[in-house]
Amino acid sequence: MRRNSWANLLLLAMGTVIVLGLGELLARVHLHHVLGRTALFTNHERLGWAMLPNKELTWTTQEGREWQISTNSEGLRSFPKADQTKPTVLVLGDSFAFGQGVDQPERFDELLAAKYQAHALNTGVMGYGTDQEYFSALNYTDQLGAGDMVIWLTYFNDFYDLSLRRNNGRAKPFARLDTDSLVWVFPVFTTFDHVRERAA
Numbered sequence: 701m702r703r704n705s706w707a708n709l710l711l712l713a714m715g716t717v718i719v720l721g722l723g724e725l726l727a728r729v730h731l732h733h734v735l736g737r738t739a740l741f742t743n744h745e746r747l748g749w750a751m752l753p754n755k756e757l758t759w760t761t762q763e764g765r766e767w768q769i770s771t772n773s774e775g776l777r778s779f780p781k782a783d784q785t786k787p788t789v790l791v792l793g794d795s796f797a798f799g800q801g802v803d804q805p806e807r808f809d810e811l812l813a814a815k816y817q818a819h820a821l822n823t824g825v826m827g828y829g830t831d832q833e834y835f836s837a838l839n840y841t842d843q844l845g846a847g848d849m850v851i852w853l854t855y856f857n858d859f860y861d862l863s864l865r866r867n868n869g870r871a872k873p874f875a876r877l878d879t880d881s882l883v884w885v886f887p888v889f890t891t892f893d894h895v896r897e898r899a900a
Contacts, residue, residue: 740769741870743897747832748872748887751775751825761801768803777804781819789813790821790840792833793853797824809851818849827868829861830854831884835873 740757744750753775760766771777777798781788791797791809799807799822809820821843823836833852844850861867865874871887 740771742775743871743887743889743893746835746873746886747825747828748867749825749827749870751777765801767801770804776821776823778820778822779804779810781821783819787818788821788844788848789818790837790844790848790850791824791853792837792850793824794828794833794855794858795824795826796855797822797851797853798826799824800826824853827870828858829864829867829872830858831862831873831875833858 740751740755741749742752751771753771753773755769755771757769758766759769769777772780789809789812797809799809804810807820807822809822812818813820821840823833823840825832825836828836837850837852861872862875864872865885866872869892871889871893873884873886875882875884877883
């Protein structure tokens with residue numbers, strides 16, 4: 701009788717391991733199939749997420765119009781600076797700066813740059829809050845010089861985003877008051893964040 705109980709427990713344990721293993725395999729295949737074709741973001745230890753470099757994607761607006769996303773080697777939706785003598789316009793912001801739903805040559809900063817013979821360096825990323833935009837800007841301020849310009853686009857939701865620890869299901873930096881000083885807490889990634897990362 702005892703031997704049958706142990707055998708049944710062993711079979712139950714083996715069955716559970718097999719089912720969980722198959723479940724994980726199916727989840728990875730599904731996530732890769734769903735996210736792999738359209739993945740644009742990767743986890744970032746300071747910003748929460750950043751765009752993947754060298755991506756060429758076609759997305760569709762809610763109205764059914766296709767639009768193109770191309771990222772450069774730095775993961776920005778920006779053209780390389782061909783003429784080093786041109787002034788730079790550093791653009792900070794979220795989906796408005798990114799130009800969600802708009803092809804890059806039609807985006808406001810590219811139109812301004814063409815009109816005023818400048819180079820647009822657009823660091824806009826969909827979903828960013830003002831804190832992420834600030835930390836992102838720190839990576840590019842050393843490229844600015846005399847005659848260059850910064851355009852920082854904000855919208856009312858950006859200030860709400862400052863209070864969030866996660867935005868759109870992704871970890872992000874946030875500030876907390878710690879004995880009369882402001883302390884930045886950088887993203888802590890969950891198991892789901894890592895699974896999503898590997899699937900893409």
